[in-house]
Amino acid sequence: MEISKGWNARKKKQLQVIIAFTIVPLFLLILFTYYPFLEMIRYSFYNMKYIGPRKFVGWRNYVQVFTRPDIIRTLLLSLYYMVGSVVQVALALYLATIFCFKVKGENLWKGFIFFPYLINGIAIGFIFKFFYTRGFVLDTVLQVIGFDLENLPYWLKDQKINNWSLVFTSIWRYMGSNMVLFLGAMMSVDDTLYEAASLDGANKWQTFRHIILPSIKTIVTLNIILSITGSLSAFEPPYVITSGANGTGTFFVVMNDIAHTSQKVGLASAMAVFLLFVIIVAKFVQDALFKYIFRNADTDDESADVARARKKAQKAAARKAKGGA
Amino acid sequence: MAKTTAAKVRHHYSAGTIIWEIIKYASVILCSFIAILPIVSCVITAAKTPEEYQTTNVMTPPANWLNFSNYLEAFKTANMGTAFRNSLIILVFVLLGSIIIGTQLAYVLNRFKFPGNALIRNMFTFAALLPGIAMQVVVYEIMTNLHLVNTMYGYIIMMCGTDVMSIYIYIQYFENLPVSLDESAFMDGASYFRIFYSILLPLLKPAIVTNLILKGVGVYNEYYCANLYLQDKRALCTVATSLYTFTGPLGSQYNMICAGVIMSLLPALIVFIALQNQIYSGVAAGAVKG
Structure with missing residues (x-):
């Protein structure tokens, strides 16, 4: 009797703290995320402005998402950002690998490459408007290494090149943070593995292939997938640098325009719901892919012993390969 | 980490090692240069007087680095x-x-x-x-x-x-x-x-x-x-x-x-x-x- 009474009192106290500690975050989450989300789904079936009458139009907004040429164009545009993000991940991986070996002045180089990540979007907008202006920073540097100004394009106006210019700013900004992320994963590898490999005469490629790569493949795969879905929602570079002019308006920039300038709230909502649908599908594909890739449980979670055993086997194989060659 | 690797390697500079060292530093320096170039160009320009800004190339160093009037x-x-x-x-x-x-x-x-x-x-x-x-x-x-x-x-x-x-x-x-x-x-x-x-x-x-x-x-x-x-x-x-x-x-x-x-x-x-x-x-x- 006593015990159950104490137990009940305890449950009651727990309940108090649970309620006290969850009510504010849940309230904020519902107010600023879930309520707007549900409203957005509802709006996507209406023809409406911010103020004034609303007319139910069924699926018509969704049909427009797939038929308006300006929206379809943006879907193709995201391919630029997809290519960009693959380049970004590859470059980050390459540099992180370099920093895994001894580099003089490592902290300084790392700091330079990472710092752009900490700059705010508006400042980046100004920096690159300046950078790409005719005859300014980029043109000057290219002239120094032998290009003729006459042959250089207008980086932000010329439609053949301007989307690549914007993609470059995105790589410039985020590559350093990817690099730090990969480096973090690589550094979590036991130091003795690197030493053993070097004692064993493994070359740089073998070290990368057998020690570094296994330790980061989860995070690399995750980042590639993330950046692919991220490329659909690319927003900042065109928003702050070109305002979407000269054919640089991405899906989000066009949506932002439709919502705020043309005030077609229903259509903008339908675009947002469509984007969310794509993201959710991508998430499922990602989960399925992960299950498939790591079905043999050969992941980062394996115990140190297993890792060491695998290492030994690989070393032996490497030695054999070397002997054979 | 991996310091021992480099120390071991230093004893015998093979061609491969030298090429790797060159590639390594070239990559790091090039990427650092690209990362800070846009920022450095801003620092240069921020120190220029309006006349200097009008007449000189953006990458020409300012006459006075400590010109804070723009700031x-x-x-x-x-x-x-x-x-x-x-x-x-x-x-x-x-x-x-x-x-x-x-x-x-x-x-x-x-x-x-x-x-x-x-x-x-x-x-x-x-x-x-x-x-x-x-x-x-x-x-x-x-x-x-x-x-x-x-x-x-x-x-x-x-x-x-x-x-x-x-x-x-x-x-x-x-x-x-x-x-x-x-x-x-x-x-x-x-x-x-x-x-x-x-x-x-x-x-x-x-x-x-x-x-x-x-x-x-x-x-x-x-x-x-x-x-x-x-x-x-x-x-x-x-x-x-x-x-x-x-x-x-x-x-x-x-x-x-x-x-x-x-x-x-x-x-x-x-x-x-x-x-x-x-x-x-x-x-x-x-x-x-x-």
Whole structure:
């Protein structure tokens, strides 16, 4: 009797703290995320402005998402950002690998490459408007290494090149943070593995292939997938640098325009719901892919012993390969 | 790490080693150069007088590196005194709020089994997938109805909400704090609130620092919502939105714009130099979850 009474009192106290500690975050989450989300789904079936009458139009907004040429164009545009993000991940991986070996002045180089990540979007907008202006920073540097100004394009106006210019700013900004992320994963590898490999005469490629790569493949795969879905929602570079002019308006920039300038709230909502649908599908594909890739449980979670055993086997194989060659 | 590798290698410089060393340093130096070139060009231009800016190439070094007149001009024009003050106030309250909210929620989710625990976790996970900018259409209506538009506290409340990533970082940390700690304190008669505030919260410091950095960078650099909800651009500008002053008629005075840009990134630079390693581990920790 006593015990159950104490137990009940305890449950009651727990309940108090649970309620006290969850009510504010849940309230904020519902107010600023879930309520707007549900409203957005509802709006996507209406023809409406911010103020004034609303007319139910069924699926018509969704049909427009797939038929308006300006929206379809943006879907193709995201391919630029997809290519960009693959380049970004590859470059980050390459540099992180370099920093895994001894580099003089490592902290300084790392700091330079990472710092752009900490700059705010508006400042980046100004920096690159300046950078790409005719005859300014980029043109000057290219002239120094032998290009003729006459042959250089207008980086932000010329439609053949301007989307690549914007993609470059995105790589410039985020590559350093990817690099730090990969480096973090690589550094979590036991130091003795690197030493053993070097004692064993493994070359740089073998070290990368057998020690570094296994330790980061989860995070690399995750980042590639993330950046692919991220490329659909690319927003900042065109928003702050070109305002979407000269054919640089991405899906989000066009949506932002439709919502705020043309005030077609229903259509903008339908675009947002469509984007969310794509993201959710991508998430499922990602989960399925992960299950498939790591079905043999050969992941980062394996115990140190297993890792060491695998290492030994690989070393032996490497030695054999070397002997054979 | 891997220092021994290099030491061993130094004894016999094979052709491969030399080529690798060249490639290594060439890559690192080239990438560093590309990373800082746009910023350095701003520093150069910010130190130029209007005449110099008109007559010299952008990459020509200024006559006087210590010419601060553009900085003063930009500081006044963009109202950056107010901007720095506002950004500081916003940072302090948002960080305080989100840390209290985030740690409390993570504590409850990690320490207690209750119906709805998994639901709350899933709600936060799913929320991370929702396109934030797209929903501002509705959020704007809500903010208007609550009379929160154009007020600093309205913006602060909106930014205070926590996200799945910080909760995940806290929960991961809670998992390393043994439950026996709570148990013995509870047996001694401490309430759950007391256990949280006087025992667990101080132990959570590394996770809090990580989240402070991640959230701090995000809040300091946030401009979309600041631009949308803090409409009085004179009195309510933040560092990020104050730079908007330079669009329009001032849009080609790059010597002043560059000075403004450099000033806006100085706080980030100082924090970065002071807390480099914490920032790196913060980024690594935060991004694991994506």
